[in-house]
Amino acid sequence: MHYPSLDQFLIDGQAALAKGPVAVIFAEDAVEVDTSLRHHLAAGFAQVLLLAPQPIMLPADLVAKIHRIDHDVHAEGALFTAINRLIEAAPGIWLYYSYNAExxxxxxxxxxxxxxxxxxxxxxxxxxxxxxxxxxxxxxxxxxxxxxxxxxxxxxxxxxxxxxxxxxxxxxxxxxxxxxxxxxxxxxxxxxxxxxxxxxxxxxxxxxxxxxxxxxxxxxxxxxxxxxxxxxxxxxxxxxxxxxxxxxxxxxxxxxxxxxxxxxxxxxxxxxxxxxxxxxxxxxxxxxx
Structure with missing residues (x-):
């Protein structure tokens, strides 16, 4: 699924936060985004969220497996603001966060x-x-x-x-x-x-x-x-x-x-x-x- 913003995801994508653990990956650039996503999918996370700028492209086979959220990851405090909003939206759910190439x-x-x-x-x-x-x-x-x-x-x-x-x-x-x-x-x-x-x-x-x-x-x-x-x-x-x-x-x-x-x-x-x-x-x- 693809969401144009975190606001829209929190409205339309709440089902993705119903069961954990959920991995949240922040893509600061295009380096190893695909391998980061594949690694955490293979690790057994129930859902994987990608917060990334629009220009970052994904292989077709990954698109259906994750939740893509367009996000300005370079804004001041972007990661912390986003994670705190997800915390508020998903009480009781285990969350994990990291950046691309991690x-x-x-x-x-x-x-x-x-x-x-x-x-x-x-x-x-x-x-x-x-x-x-x-x-x-x-x-x-x-x-x-x-x-x-x-x-x-x-x-x-x-x-x-x-x-x-x-x-x-x-x-x-x-x-x-x-x-x-x-x-x-x-x-x-x-x-x-x-x-x-x-x-x-x-x-x-x-x-x-x-x-x-x-x-x-x-x-x-x-x-x-x-x-x-x-x-x-x-x-x-x-x-x-x-x-x-x-x-x-x-x-x-x-x-x-x-x-x-x-x-x-x-x-x-x-x-x-x-x-x-x-x-x-x-x-x-x-x-x-």
């Missing part, structure tokens, strides 16, 4: 789908799941000018760290079970990344409820949604494998001429398998064995 991975995703994932998480009385946004980049920027190649994708195997998240309302003491996570290209090339955009944590998968608001730093107004684990044991975490930072560093005039290669001694080829991410400590299975 791919959700969860523990054992080769044999267990995302519906099983959220069902288990809900059994643990959790309504949100922490995701680490892990940078992907092509190994040869001379060959892949925009730093994107699924076949030659690499990631950093180390260099990740976490800091306590200060609570401004409590004399900046660290918030309980909340951390700010850093690493990847945003850490190695931090001189090109504004400070507010250096974190790599994102609550990408969550259950909508009345009054819930996604804030511009990818956290929610319900602090429990922002925690990495419940009080009694570790919970599942996921990763969003993302070319987004690499694309930005290669397209922005302030960085594209300074960066000749994203590879370093801790670069490894991405195997497109959840076991690699768990072995590297980039994903936590929690109690899900």
């Amino acid at each position: 791919y959700l991975f969860h523990p054992f995703c080769e044999t267990r789908n995302v519906r099983e994932l959220v069902a288990f998480h809900a059994e643990e009385r959790r309504e949100a799941m922490l995701s680490y946004v892990i940078d992907l980049y092509a190994d040869d920027l001379g060959r892949f000018q925009n730093a994107v190649s699924l076949e030659q994708a690499h990631l950093d195997r180390s260099g990740y760290y976490a800091l306590g998240r200060p609570d401004a309302a409590n004399h900046n003491y660290p918030k309980e079970r909340q951390l700010d996570f850093f690493g990847g290209l945003r850490w190695r090339f931090e001189e090109h990344i504004p400070v507010p955009r250096r974190k790599i944590d994102r609550i990408a998968l969550f259950k909508a409820k009345p009054g819930l608001i996604l804030r511009p730093d990818y956290t929610f107004n319900d602090e429990e949604f922002n925690t990495y684990a419940c009080p009694w044991h570790n919970n599942i975490t996921t990763t969003v494998m993302s070319f987004r930072t690499a694309k930005a560093l290669r397209s922005n005039a302030g960085s594209m001429f300074d960066i000749r290669d994203f590879r370093w001694h801790n670069s490894v080829r991405f195997e497109w398998h959840s076991q690699q991410l768990m072995d590297l400590g980039l994903m936590e299975p929690g109690q899900w064995f």
Whole structure:
């Protein structure tokens, strides 16, 4: 289905929000839009929504499988405004959001789908799941000018760290079970990344409820949604494998001429398998064995 605006979708497309989980993909450009959609369809989402500018075209076989919504994704706060409207329209439904050229991975995703994932998480009385946004980049920027190649994708195997998240309302003491996570290209090339955009944590998968608001730093107004684990044991975490930072560093005039290669001694080829991410400590299975 194709909708000329989010307003129209919320009028005519409400049936798509009746059962979750629902994936919402924001296409900032035309890079790997089709593979992003196919990946999340294969992951087992009940519905996949694409918010994209009109000029972005899709292969014919995808058109019937998703809900295409024309949207100005480059407007100020476009993602957060859209997600908050979808939250309001879909209480009780699990939602996921990401950009094009990003791919959700969860523990054992080769044999267990995302519906099983959220069902288990809900059994643990959790309504949100922490995701680490892990940078992907092509190994040869001379060959892949925009730093994107699924076949030659690499990631950093180390260099990740976490800091306590200060609570401004409590004399900046660290918030309980909340951390700010850093690493990847945003850490190695931090001189090109504004400070507010250096974190790599994102609550990408969550259950909508009345009054819930996604804030511009990818956290929610319900602090429990922002925690990495419940009080009694570790919970599942996921990763969003993302070319987004690499694309930005290669397209922005302030960085594209300074960066000749994203590879370093801790670069490894991405195997497109959840076991690699768990072995590297980039994903936590929690109690899900």
